[in-house]
Amino acid sequence: MALYCHTLRHDPQNPQWPDRDRFILSKGHAAPAVYAVMAECGYLPVEELITLRKLGSCLEGHLVADSPPGVEMTSGSLGMGLSFSLGQALAARLDGKDYRVYCLLGDGDLNEGQTWEAAMASAHHQVDNLIAIIDYNRIQNDGFSDYSRYEDKSRPQRIAGWVSEEGHTVNIMALQPLEEKWRAFGWQVLETDGHDLSALIETLEKAKGTKGRPTVIIAHTVKGKGVSFMENNPAFHGKAPTPEQAEKALAELA
Amino acid sequence: MTTKAAATREALGPTLVRLRREGLDIVVVDADLGSSTTAREFGKVFPERFFAVGVAEQNMVNVAAGLAATGKTVFISTFAVFAPGRCFDQIRLGIAQPRQNVKLVGSHAGIITGEDGASAHAIDDLSLMLSLPGFRVIVPADVVEAEQAIEVAARTSGPFYVRCVRPKIPVIYDESHEFQLGKAHLTRPGKDVTVMAIGVMVWKALEAAELLAQQGIDCRVLNMASLKPLDVEAVLAAARETGAIVTAEDHLVHGGLASLVAQTLALHQPAPMAFIGMQDQYAVSGRWDQLLEHYGLTAEKIAEAARSVLARKKG
Ligand SMILES: Cc1ncc(C[n+]2csc(CCOP(=O)(O)OP(=O)(O)O)c2C)c(N)n1
Numbered sequence: 031m032a033l034y035c036h037t038l039r040h041d042p043q044n045p046q047w048p049d050r051d052r053f054i055l056s057k058g059h060a061a062p063a064v065y066a067v068m069a070e071c072g073y074l075p076v077e078e079l080i081t082l083r084k085l086g087s088c089l090e091g092h093l094v095a096d097s098p099p100g101v102e103m104t105s106g107s108l109g110m111g112l113s114f115s116l117g118q119a120l121a122a123r124l125d126g127k128d129y130r131v132y133c134l135l136g137d138g139d140l141n142e143g144q145t146w147e148a149a150m151a152s153a154h155h156q157v158d159n160l161i162a163i164i165d166y167n168r169i170q171n172d173g174f175s176d177y178s179r180y181e182d183k184s185r186p187q188r189i190a191g192w193v194s195e196e197g198h199t200v201n202i203m204a205l206q207p208l209e210e211k212w213r214a215f216g217w218q219v220l221e222t223d224g225h226d227l228s229a230l231i232e233t234l235e236k237a238k239g240t241k242g243r244p245t246v247i248i249a250h251t252v253k254g255k256g257v258s259f260m261e262n263n264p265a266f267h268g269k270a271p272t273p274e275q276a277e278k279a280l281a282e283l284a
Numbered sequence: 285m286t287t288k289a290a291a292t293r294e295a296l297g298p299t300l301v302r303l304r305r306e307g308l309d310i311v312v313v314d315a316d317l318g319s320s321t322t323a324r325e326f327g328k329v330f331p332e333r334f335f336a337v338g339v340a341e342q343n344m345v346n347v348a349a350g351l352a353a354t355g356k357t358v359f360i361s362t363f364a365v366f367a368p369g370r371c372f373d374q375i376r377l378g379i380a381q382p383r384q385n386v387k388l389v390g391s392h393a394g395i396i397t398g399e400d401g402a403s404a405h406a407i408d409d410l411s412l413m414l415s416l417p418g419f420r421v422i423v424p425a426d427v428v429e430a431e432q433a434i435e436v437a438a439r440t441s442g443p444f445y446v447r448c449v450r451p452k453i454p455v456i457y458d459e460s461h462e463f464q465l466g467k468a469h470l471t472r473p474g475k476d477v478t479v480m481a482i483g484v485m486v487w488k489a490l491e492a493a494e495l496l497a498q499q500g501i502d503c504r505v506l507n508m509a510s511l512k513p514l515d516v517e518a519v520l521a522a523a524r525e526t527g528a529i530v531t532a533e534d535h536l537v538h539g540g541l542a543s544l545v546a547q548t549l550a551l552h553q554p555a556p557m558a559f560i561g562m563q564d565q566y567a568v569s570g571r572w573d574q575l576l577e578h579y580g581l582t583a584e585k586i587a588e589a590a591r592s593v594l595a596r597k598k599g
C-alpha cells in the first residue's frame with residue numbers, strides 16, 4: 031500500500047511504461063493483497079476481485095506475469111524474487127534508466143538458499159537501485175519460523191520443528207540474527223514497524239538516497255494484524271476464513 | 285466402488301508412524317510443508333526423528349541423502365512442483381546416482397491441485413523422475429493403494445518417488461487390494477480396448493468403461509500405479525488381446541505414462557493408441573473438477589478416445 035500509493039513511480043494507465051519502478055512479489059502466495067491494491071490504484075476494476083482463483087479469471091492463485099498487466103513476475107515458488115529483481119536492477123543500469131526495483135520477501139523466501147545467492151550477488155554488483163523489504167512476521171506455512179515468537183519455552187531450542195499443543199510447527203527455521211546476516215552480505219539494513227505507514231514511507235525514502243549498495247528493510251509485522259483471532263495465528267496462513275469469521279474480521283478492522 | 289473419498293497424501297503421516305512403531309528405522313526431513321503433505325503427523329509422535337530445514341528443498345534432499353548414507357530409511361516430502369522441480373540436480377546426484385535409501389513423496393501433484401494455479405501444478409514431475417535410472421516411480425490411485433505403496437517403498441531398499449494428490453478423490457479399492465511393485469492392477473477386465481491409467485484418472489477410466497459398456501464395448505482398465513518398474517507383460521498382453529490402447533494421466537502426455545507405454549509397444553507390439561492428459565500447456569487456476577473438464581481429463585473424453593482407437597484397430 032505504502033509502495034503503490036507513495037513510493038512507486040508508476041502509471042496504472044500505462045503498465046508497460048519502460049521507466050516505471052518495479053514491484054516484485056517474491057512470496058507469490060500474497061497475490062490477493064497485490065490484486066486488491068492494484069484494483070485500488072486502477073489497474074483493474076474492483077468488481078473483478080471477486081473472480082479470484084476462479085476458472086477464466088485473470089486473477090490466478092499465485093501471481094502470473096502480465097495477468098493483469100502490471101504484474102511484473104510470475105511467482106509462487108519461494109526464493110526466486112530477489113534474483114529477478116537483481117536482473118531488473120542490472121538492466122536499469124545497462125539502459126541508463128533511473129527506475130528502482132522493490133522486492134517483497136517473506137520469512138519463507140529467506141529459508142531458500144537462492145535468496146542468499148541473490149543477496150551476495152546484489153552487493154557484489156553494487157546495485158543501489160534495488161530495495162528489498164522483508165515481511166518479517168515469523169510465521170510460515172506450518173507454524174512459527176523462530177523460537178522467539180512462541181511463548182512456551184519448555185522445549186530446548188535445538189529441537190527444530192516440533193509440534194505444539196495447538197498443532198503448529200515451532201522453530202521451522204531460525205532467521206536471527208537477521209540484521210547481522212544482511213549486513214555481512216554487504217547490504218545497508220534498515221528496520222521499521224511494518225504496520226506504521228508513515229514510518230515505512232520514511233524508511234523507503236532513506237533507502238532511495240543510498241549509494242553504492244542495496245538496501246534491505248526489515249519490516250516487523252504481525253501476521254493477521256487487527257483481527258483478534260487471526261493475529262499471530264499460523265492457522266490462517268493458507269486457509270480462507272469462514273463467512274462468519276470474515277464478517278467478524280471486517281467488523282474488527284472497520 | 286465405494287462412495288468414500290480421501291486424498292492420497294493423507295496416507296503418508298499415519299503410515300510412517302505405523303511403520304516406525306513396527307520397528308523400521310524411519311526418519312523424516314521436512315521443508316515447511318509437513319502439515320500439507322501430512323508428514324508432520326510423524327513429527328508429532330517422533331519429534332527427535334523429524335528434522336525441519338525450512339523452505340529449502342535443495343538442502344532437504346542432500347540432508348536426506350546424508351542421513352540415508354548411515355543406513356536410515358529417509359522420507360522427504362513437499363509439493364511435487366518443488367521436488368523434483370526445485371531440486372532436480374540434488375535428487376540426481378544426491379539420491380539417484382549413489383542409490384540412496386531416500387523416499388520422496390511428491391504431494392499436490394497434477395492440475396487437480398486446482399485454485400493455486402500453474403506454479404503449484406506439477407505436470408512434469410513424472411517426466412523428471414522417470415528419467416532417473418534406478419528410481420522406482422509409483423502413482424497410487426487412491427488412499428488404500430497409497431498406504432500400501434508407501435509401505436512397499438519403506439520396506440524396499442533404494443530410491444522411490446511416490447506421487448500423491450491434494451483433493452479428496454473416490455476410494456476405489458478396499459482392503460483386499462494388493463499393490464505390487466512392477467505389476468499393473470487389472471481393475472476391470474475387458475477384451476475390446478484397454479485404458480491404462482494412473483492416479484485420479486483410474487477413477488475416470490472406470491467411469492469411461494461404464495459408458496463404453498452401455499455402447500456394447502468391453503473395456504479393460506489397467507491401473508499402472510507401478511510406473512517404474514513397468515509391468516511390460518501386462519502392457520504387451522493388453523495390446524495383444526485388445527489391440528487398442530488409451531492412456532490417461534493428470535500429467536503432460538509427453539514424458540509420463542503415455543511415453544512409457546508408447547515406447548514399450550513400439551518395440552514389441554505396436555497398436556493404435558490415444559493419449560489423454562495435458563497437451564503441451566500449463567493450466568490455470570480453478571476448481572479441480574472444473575479443470576479436469578476444461579482440459580479434457582474426463583470419462584467422456586477417455587470413452588471418445590477409446591472409440592477412435594477401436595476404429596483404427598486392425599481386423
Ligand atoms: C519453493 C517453495 N517451497 C514451498 C512453498 C510452499 N509455501 C507456500 S507459502 C509457504 C510459507 C511462506 O512463509 P512466508 O514467506 O513467511 O509467508 P508469509 O508469512 O509472508 O505469508 C510455503 C512453504 C513454496 N511456495 N515455494
Ligand SMILES: [Mg+2]
Binds near residue numbers: 168
Ligand atoms: Mg512469514
